[in-house]
Amino acid sequence: MTDVYSVDVQITAPVRPTEVTDRVRDAVTNLFPEADVTEGHGELLGEAHGMETFSELLHDQEILDTARGQFLADRRGDTFSFDLKKQAAFQGVVNFAVGDPAELGDIHVRVTVTEPSVEDYIDHVAPPTEDGRPVED
Template sequence: MSEVYSVDVQITAPVYDTEVPDRVADAITNVFPGAELDHKHGEIVGETHDLSHFSELLHRREILDTARGAFFENRQGETFSFDLKKQAAFQEVANFAVGDPDELGEIHVRVRVIEPDVETVIDHIAPPTQDGRPVETDDR
């Protein structure tokens, strides 16, 4: 039986005067293709309920452990958040922003888990690994 995953994902990214807003929007939709975006003065905000493409990008780059660390480090109750580099996202690459902020700013993502729970959703997006490979479980 397949698990039901229900999440609300809020995405925000600053748009600086030197940037083209449509390129920032493209960066977001390259990582979150189903996101509904709204252009506001100085930023783009978006919402989605699907993290499957983002999960694919994490698997493709083989950065599941990095992702899990970022998710659990920024977990608060039933939410977790993380920042992605805009320039990488424009190239359809998931690259976590850590340390000093990037000069173009970052894409901030906040995930609120409705069901089943945060740990299960994180395991689905970025499964635990052993020797760099996802650990297979009975329900995968």
């Protein structure tokens, strides 16, 4: 049986005057190809209803524990958020931004989970691990 998730993913990425908008768009869509990306004033705005590709990248890069830590660190009710480095994203690599923002700004991701629960969705995207391997139910 396939689980059904009701999730809204909001992605914002600043576009500085020295940056090429299409390259910033590529950084966003490399990690979130399912996102509908539009151009705002000095930023790109993306909306998606899932994080399947992002989850695959976390598995491939073997950074599930790091991702879980980031998701849980900034969890508020049914929402969690995190920041990603633009340059790494442009290369198709997940690199969480911690500390001071990068000079060109970071990609900000905000995930609101309606169903099932935020904990279940985090488990879906970045499952708990044991000895570096996802724990199966």
